[in-house]
């Protein structure tokens with residue numbers, strides 16, 4: 531005798547297991563360091579979700595004003611604007627990077643320095659309207675890593 535329904539049952543099981551772990555993965559999150567008096571900066575990262583979802587908002591204890599932005603060429607000028615959400619198609623990595631999508635930290639009260647870590651809460655909304663929040667600790671990095679000269683020993687003035 532064979533068991534024709536067995537593969538079907540196994541498939542249902544696997545689906546249930548996947549649904550239980552339908553968490554968005556956040557990789558390589560970082561925040562761009564600021565110079566004194568700079569009031570805004572961007573947070574960048576790679577996002578991947580096992581099912582269709584969208585990044586709808588973000589927050590940070592650093593500032594009450596955090597927006598989801600997109601940077602794009604408009605009339606030959608790079609401009610950025612707030613977007614209602616960033617779509618994450620199932621299984622496809624979406625990169626938030628300088629010159630593209632980013633999480634914007636605005637109204638900064640203090641300088642964001644290299645070596646610090648910025649906590650971020652990212653809110654995702656699935657097609658069913660269910661929301662999940664993912665916490666990220668994003669290290670602060672200089673604008674251009676490779677442009678930073680290596681320094682050795684102590685500085686004396």
Ligand SMILES: [Cu+2]
Nearest residue numbers: 599610632634
């Ligand atoms: Cu921006």
